[in-house]
Amino acid sequence: MNPIRLLRGDTGGQVMLGLLAVAMVLVPVLNLAVPEGSPLHLSTFTVTLLGKYLTYALLAVAVDLVWGYMGILSLGHGAFFALGGYAMGMYLMRQIGDRGVYGDPVLPDFMVFLNWKELPWFWHGMDMFWFAALMVVLVPGLLAFVFGALAFRSRVTGVYLSIMTQALTYALMLAFFRNEMGFGGNNGLTDFKDILGFDLQADGTRVMLFLASGLALAAGYLACRWIIASRLGRVMVAIRDAEARVRFIGYRVERVKLAIFTFSAMIAGIAGALYVPQVGIINPGELSPLNSIELVIWVAIGGRATLYGAVIGALVVNYAKSVFTGILPEAWLFVLGGLFVLVTLFLPRGIAGIASMLRRRPAAEGATP
């Protein structure tokens, strides 16, 4: 898998990854090397905000892989994202040790508060980073595998599948709200102190998390690009366009869907795991169906089936969200809805489609006599 060969012909991807590389050099320099008083200084708050956007972008790429290329409109990717986040949150909770409010060396604060005497079985091992990192991909992957195996085998498609994925997210949210589940209930997991021994509040750690998010986005993008460029990628698009035909030429459509859906859920899990240490909290709110829907809107606005369009969409919409919720919080949902309607009407191929529209127009004019 040679990245240069993979990106041949993918101009949007080249530009996107180029800009990402520039940002990954500039942001640390502007934050760490430029003195605080200078107008060029980038605050740590901004670095973290950018890092958060990058994890959203990675999540959007995962959604584009299944929706844009295979036609599965998943409204459950918020759940895979949150599960990855919870796995990371559990690791960070265990790192607090006896520095919590109650000072218990093993039990997180909320368990002491609930009068629990010992750690639930699924919290064991989460104090080891490698184990937690494994869970970050395995838990969302396993859920997607089991769910997908049942749904795709029964040939549930289209709107029905979307509704089922949404129900899955909703059910998980209700479950995670309960204190008895052992994930901190309503409040979720928070008050993190350090990751791999580094202080989470330190500028250097924040910059490292930003860089890790950037690297994960680049790797995730290239991995998805690689799948798309393979024959399996062409089978995926064929499934989107004419599923029955694919079956009659001898492909096991269910298995292709299952493999890609599971892979996509794992990417979403990684995005969630990078998101949590940067925002400092994970709670059941992340599992709300609204999040999953919003995330589909990012991809639609950025442009489906381009991968880099998903990245653009995630960055543009979330930047707009940060700005608008600062100025006029009540208006944000109207802006988002309006943006979605406008893009659907005037830019059916999203922001990424503008470039190809501009390229085609002069050619079309030249063709007419």
Added chain:
Amino acid sequence: MKALDQLREAMRPDRQWSFMFSQLDLGLDLSHGQILYLEDISVSFDGFKAINNLNFYVDVGELRCVIGPNGAGKTTMMDIITGKTRPDTGTAFFGQRIDLLQLNEAEIAQAGIGRKFQKPTVFEHHSVFENLELAMAGDKRALPTLFAKLSGAQRERIDEVLDTIGLVADRDRPAGALSHGQKQWLEIGMLLMQDPHLLLVDEPAAGMTHQEMERTAELLRSLAGRHSVVVVEHDMDFVRSIARRVTVLHQGSVLAEGSMDEVQNDPRVIEVYLGQ
């Protein structure tokens, strides 16, 4: 002594136990000269008998036409052969050994039955070349497909099929940009790439111009012999131009079978179909 003999027989080193063979043995056995056996097949939808005690056999290398009025069960018969519809009763065998009723669509396609739909269905966003590449016979499981690369011989095979279906010049065009007739040919080409033993072709001439129809007839005739071909068609001129044997379906069962002339002179056929 008898028990000892039995034991010796059982322990024979070259002994092959029946349970060691997969139930889904995909080796096609054509030793009896027939490739498809449908026997006593019945299927009903909400009480309507779409197929009623159907018996239908196809010889190896034969080009067979199936005609019949609308609702005679032609497409349902194809659905049963390709695993899309399961019959209520009856048996369906491909060759001597492959029980079609035990397999799903993908397995049936892998076993060597290719199908062309009534409405041309090609992958519109893929180029003509890619359409043929996807249809090509080979390992179609997910992981091998991820790592699949085209060999020189496979490229040649695709070019050969492009030549057969007359789409060499359209090799790199998106399939969605082809004309209706060209899509039909591309779909037949996709069937050929699968190297099927049996081709099921549903209304290949529908919506075609006269020239296109002639080309299609020529194409189908050239396929017979190397493959067994079953064509469902409405257009009588087209059927006459390709068929050696014709089967007439009526109300879900076979009404008559024979050469075009025999069938056309059969009073029962005249009554239900041709005489109208």
